[in-house]
Amino acid sequence: MPGRRFVEWQQRLDEMVRRHGVPGASxxxxxxxxxxxAASGILNAGxxxxxxxxxxxxxxxxxxxxxxTLVMRLVDEHRLDLDQKVSELLPELRLADPDALGRITVRHLLTHTSGIPGDHFVDTGRxxxxxTKYVETCADLGLVHPVGALMSYCNTGFVLAGRIVERLTGQAWREALRTRMLHPAGLxxxxxxxxxxxxxxxxYGHDVDGDQPPKLVARWQLPASTAPAGSTLCATARDVVGMARVHLDGGLGVDGREVLTDASVAAMRTRSVQLHRGANAAGWGLGWALYDWNGRRAFGHDxxxxxxxxxxxxxxxxxxxIALLTNGGRAEDLYQELFQGLLAEFCDLALPPLPTPPDVPVTVDLTAYxxxxxxxxxxxxxxVEDRGLVARVSVTDALAEVVDQPVEEYVLVPVEKDLFLTRxxxxxxxxPVAFSTSEDGSRYAHLGLRALPKVS
Known part of the structure; x- marks a missing residue:
């Protein structure tokens, strides 16, 4: 890549970071x-x-x-089958519904379709x-939806997947990660x-309120008990694309060392789940979000x-x-603008237009929602209020202790039946905010990738 070509992107990143109120970005x-x-801004306002x-x-x-990737390496070694029951691999695991537990497979964990509540955050030490201790805290968890019926983003399921890695390798998750992936991949x-x-x-993370100076968040890190789902791992943007390189190179790491087989790399990028209408991805594979941009396939994760x-x-x-790492502000807006330009230049690819409310207001029966x-x-x-369908979104349970604004309010703008937009x-x-009805008549609201059942 010519140096001058990327110098221009450094300048554009500097300008966008300032405009979107992002303290720092890599x-x-x-x-x-x-x-x-390229890098811009500050790591810590203090x-x-x-x-x-x-x-x-x-x-x-x-x-x-x-x-x-760690799980799929175990599959490559014939030590694990994706359709193996989780209860066989983790006999100590208990859920509130034992019958449902008996139907959950490793594949369900990796595709967010197990039905286990996704945001069970509990601190069991570091x-x-x-x-191991986290698994013991799951005994009272019911199901958000029947096993395999829907996709609902599930951090809990990935902690369980991490525990399976520990059980089969005899190593703590972070040690298995270091020896079985980071080292052979050269990360x-x-x-x-x-x-x-x-x-x-x-x-360090920041809260940014409008044009006010960025403010350090109250704590730096989530509990280590949920590390396999994403609570602790830190990396440079360079290493994040280094991990992606392994998946672009058919599973090969540094010096041609095999991290995954080509078959497992392909399996991770094969669609396993169809998402709800309005979702920002075309589907989900094993771990990866899958995109179809004007007939060209891409994959990624946030x-x-x-x-x-x-x-x-x-x-x-x-x-x-392309990897972008940020520490506060309107990061989603920065991502959208920055990646539009980068993908156009380096891939000759135009991202699909962002969803916007219809020019002519759509009439739907708001009371149905x-x-x-x-x-x-x-x-x-x-x-339902004079201004339309109003959502009061509360962060509850353990998550409420780590967010600055545990309750936020939004107006939902109808696009069509069962599909709204908000910001x-x-x-x-x-x-997008979508609604669906399951085969048993249960109603769900889909916020982002999470399915929330109607309880009253």
Whole structure:
């Protein structure tokens, strides 16, 4: 990649970071076999330390691709079958519905279709037994939906997948990650412990309220007990695209060492789940979100922790991977604008237009959607008011302790029957909210990728 070509992107990143109120950002682009980087802003509003390409950010749920890769390596070694029952692999696991537990497979965990509540966050310490102890806390969990009936984003399922890795390898998840993936893939700037992160310049999350100066979030990290789902892993943007390179190169790491077989790489990018209308992806594979952009296929994943957001997109026919790591502000808007330009230049690819409300208002029976929809971690109360269908979204349970605004209010704009759009007051991007009815008549609200059953 010509140097001058990317210097221009450094300048554009600087301008976009300022305009979108993002304290700091790190960008890496893999193209033509080479990685180019750019960085902008600050890592910490309290210290003023600047972002460099060597800075590590929390990558959140992009971690799920690392955990899926570990699971698929066990499949390659014939030590695990994706359709194996989780109860056979983790006999100590208990759920409130034993019959449902007996039907949940490893594949359900990796495709977010198990029905287990997805945001069961509990702190069981930071020792090597943190994930083991987490499994013991699941005994009272019911199901959000019948096994395999829907996709509902599930952090809990990926913690269980991480525990399966521990059981079969005899290693703590983070040690299995280091020896079985990071080392053979040549990823030296990805760490799972705070004391390891201290070897680098480290990003801290921020709350940004309009034009006010960014404010440090109350705590830096989520509990280590949910590490396999994305609570602790830190990396440079360069290492994130380095992980994507393994998946572009047929599962090969440094010096041609095999991390995964080509068959497992392909299986991860094969659609397993069809998403609800309005979702920002075309489907879901094993770990990966799958995209169909004007007939061209791509895959990727996003991540979010306390005040930090991450984005990864991979276009296999162009051999391009792009990673953006941020620490607050309107990160989604930055991602949309930045990736539009990068994908156009390096892949000759135009992203589909963002959804927007129809020019002519759509009339639907709003009372059909009123009510309360809830699961562990989230509660949504929908009421019909003069301004339309209003959603009061509450973050509940353990998650409420780590967010700055546990209750937020949005107006839902109808697009068609069972599909609405909404956005925060200071955001440019609209977010879809869909509704569905299951075969047994149960109603669900789909916020992002989470399915919330109607409870009243």
């Amino acid at each position: 960008l890496a682009v893999l193209a033509d076999g080479d990685v180019s980087t 210290t003023g330390v600047t972002v460099t390409p060597d800075s590590v950010f929390q990558i959140g749920s992009i971690t799920k691709i690392f955990t899926t 020792g090597d037994d943190a994930v 030296r700037e990805t760490v799972a412990l705070p004391e390891e992160a201290l070897r680098f310049r480290v990003a 991540g979010g922790t306390i005040g930090q957001s991450s984005f990864l997109r991979v276009v296999p026919d162009a051999g391009v991977a 009123a009510g309360t929809y809830a699961t562990i971690g989230r509660r949504v109360e929908l009421t 925060a007051a200071d955001a440019r991007s609209w977010t």
